[in-house]
Amino acid sequence: MDALERFIVEAKAVTYMAGKKAAEVPSRQGAKDIPYEKGPYRYLDSHFGGTDFLGQEVVWHDETPVWAMNYYGRIIDPERFDGERAGTVIKQALSALYQEKRFLGGFAYVHPLGEYLDDAAGDYRSFIGTERILVDGRLAYRLDYQGGMIKR
Template identity: 75%
Template structure:
């Protein structure tokens, strides 16, 4: 399942896949992916400041989920477009390592991406930040893990 999660993350948001006009909930932006017995949905609300959830179903049963809340902390020095550029490149590099958790740093001309987490795909808690010098200009908090009946 972990390999499917990484694969799905790599071919949805970071690949630039555009959400279709219809969504699962009013005001949401949904990006989905399916392969074999697995289905993935990343659904979020907002833009510069946003809240979302990722879910994986196996045979139509929800088996894994993650929720997240991200925001720009210094709108005078940084914006959502810059954050998206840094995040997409950093996460692409992370997924190429066949993982989505654990300590990771990525240097980009627009800022330094730093991700810290504890746990593994079964149960985890993490935070991602973008720094410009010593100042944190963006932050996203996330948590998730396996869903059991």
């Protein structure tokens, strides 16, 4: 695993698991920005919304953007599932995934509130994927994501 991939996993784990401490002044009006820095790398997760949301993660190496991903997630079945439940399931599932020192799919996690599934193609250099939560076998939440290396 190279240094960039290790940093991406660490940044995601630290910012998501530590309660997503947002920056005081966001980079864009209405956004919630969650930064992380270590050594020559800087990470920023910047997103809009709540139960339905859109965001982007970027990693810089020595002030040059080198990696990014974007995502759009939403509650599909608000009658049976809400943002608080989704957050609970996702936090526990991602915690287990990050302990495996990775962030891309091919991952399933069963929680009493729902079954978390993440399917992705590619690796950190170029990928596309879907994160889903099923409740009683029915789709309740979905997030689509894609990203990879940035080259000039």
